[in-house]
Amino acid sequence: MTRDFIPLRIAVLTVSDTRTLAEDRSGDTLAERIAGADHHLAARMITTDDRGRIGAQLRAWIADPDIDAIISTGGTGLTGRDVTVEAHRDVYEKEIDAFSTIFTIVSMKKIGTSAVQSRATAGVAGGTYLFALPGSPGACKDAWDEILVHQFDYRHKPCNFVEIMPRLGEHLRRK
Template identity: 85%
Template sequence: MTRDFIPVGIAVLTVSDTRTAADDRSGDTLAERIETAGHRVAARAIVTDDRDRIAGQLRAWIADPEIDVILSTGGTGLTGRDVTVEAHRDVYEKEIDAFGTVFTIVSMNKIGTSAVQSRATGGVAGGTYLFALPGSTGACRDAWDEILVHQFDYRHKPCNFVEIMPRLDEHLRRK
């Protein structure tokens, strides 16, 4: 039995103190790949490297029924301004621990031991998937092309994120 493709709504959040819509190459890279794969870019925004602002935007999008997935880019490094991971963890109900591990494996094949500097993370909150990706276009391509495009394809076997979407918020429903 063949499954039909199910498009999902994906929001793209660029975290940067310097990027604008005109030069947001990583956000553009993600948006193009999302649409090429057959999904919808449900929203796009740029916020500064501010933990509360990032978490606030994530929460607003989690509450939006048109958004199934949030991909952020930027702020996953080790410097003092890099607070995207902390903002994501402020809103996660569950962390997808293996995402960071798999991303590191993919990165090792591309950039060697420099992959150790990434703190890419994934999680779930309010029935929405959230992923914090590094700010480089290469890292965004790698995360999408090697991991996320497959996990957001309902036809991907043996399992994928789309097939369990209806059950992500089952703990919030009345019994």
């Protein structure tokens, strides 16, 4: 049986104290790849490296029934201003632990041991997938091309994120 492609509605959040949309190469990279894979860019914005603001935007998009997944870029490093990972974990119901591992393996092939400095993470909340990627276009390309393009494709076997989407909120429907 052949499965039909199911386009997802994906929001992109760039976390930066200095970038504007005109200078957002990482956000551009993700937006281009989303469209190139026949998914829909549901929303796009930039917010500062502020845990509360990042969390508030994630929560707003999680509550939006027209958004299936959120990809943030930036703020995943080790400096004091890097709080994207903490903001993501504030909203996760479940963390997708293997995403960080697979992203590190992919990164090691490209940047060697410098991959240890990334804290890329992923999780699920309110039936929405969330991914926090580093702020470089290269890291966004690697995450999309090596992981997300496959997991966001319903035809990908043996399994993918799309096929379990209807079950992500099961606990919210229980009494």
